[in-house]
Amino acid sequence: xxxxxxxxxxxxxxxxxxxxxxxxxxxxxxxxxxxxxxxxxxxxxxxxxxxxxxxxxxxxxxxxxxxxxxxxxxxxxxxxxxxxxxxxxxxxxxxxxxxxxxxxxxxxxxxxxxx
Amino acid sequence: xxxxxxxxxxxxxxxxxxxxxxxxxxxxxxxxxxxxxxxxxxxxxxxxxxxxxxxxxxxxxxxxxxxxxxxxxxxxxxxxxxxxxxxxxxxxxxxxxxxxxxxxxxxxxxxx
Numbered sequence: 001x002x003x004x005x006x007x008x009x010x011x012x013x014x015x016x017x018x019x020x021x022x023x024x025x026x027x028x029x030x031x032x033x034x035x036x037x038x039x040x041x042x043x044x045x046x047x048x049x050x051x052x053x054x055x056x057x058x059x060x061x062x063x064x065x066x067x068x069x070x071x072x073x074x075x076x077x078x079x080x081x082x083x084x085x086x087x088x089x090x091x092x093x094x095x096x097x098x099x100x101x102x103x104x105x106x107x108x109x110x111x112x113x114x115x
Numbered sequence: 116x117x118x119x120x121x122x123x124x125x126x127x128x129x130x131x132x133x134x135x136x137x138x139x140x141x142x143x144x145x146x147x148x149x150x151x152x153x154x155x156x157x158x159x160x161x162x163x164x165x166x167x168x169x170x171x172x173x174x175x176x177x178x179x180x181x182x183x184x185x186x187x188x189x190x191x192x193x194x195x196x197x198x199x200x201x202x203x204x205x206x207x208x209x210x211x212x213x214x215x216x217x218x219x220x221x222x223x224x225x226x227x
Contacts, residue, residue: 002165002179002205010179033215040220041161041219041220042204042218042219042220044216044217045214045215045216056213056214058214088160092121098123102147102149102164102213102215103149103161103164104149104151104159104161104215105161106158106159106160108157108158109158115119
């Protein structure tokens, strides 16, 4: 299995809703990432987990809460979002060490619309 | 922190001609420089990468060059084809499970 799987593909939520984005990989990668991508912009790093521990938080607002329950799963919990949070949320993974440590494999993304 | 600048933002070339996209980075400790291709509505996919101990790398029609002294790296696509039309992002990082910072992207269009 050489893929990163993200669910749901599309999500529409109100500003008072609580929802979660899920990401799964079975490549044995021990680093997992959340990126946010707005239209016609590059992916913007949000969080990095290394060996299931949060290693980088790019000053993301607390309405985004990441969770890494095990080495294969990564969640992003969403609460009280704003319309400007509407974007494509990309999950990625990489080996945590060795020559492949930086090579990102991206999921197809979850397109989030906040009303 | 690291800053990656990418030029041009848009590039249109005749099919069969070459395309060159350039990036500069700010952090001299960066040691890994990948290039990603993102087709419309699709995920970014790695097309080629280079590490700081190498000056040039080729894979069929694509090549990347790195100048560590000047802190810039470039993507070269030869004999361009319609399927090369996409947005291309350069990126830079250092170490494992670290920040991988993307350039602003280049929208490449191939004219028939």
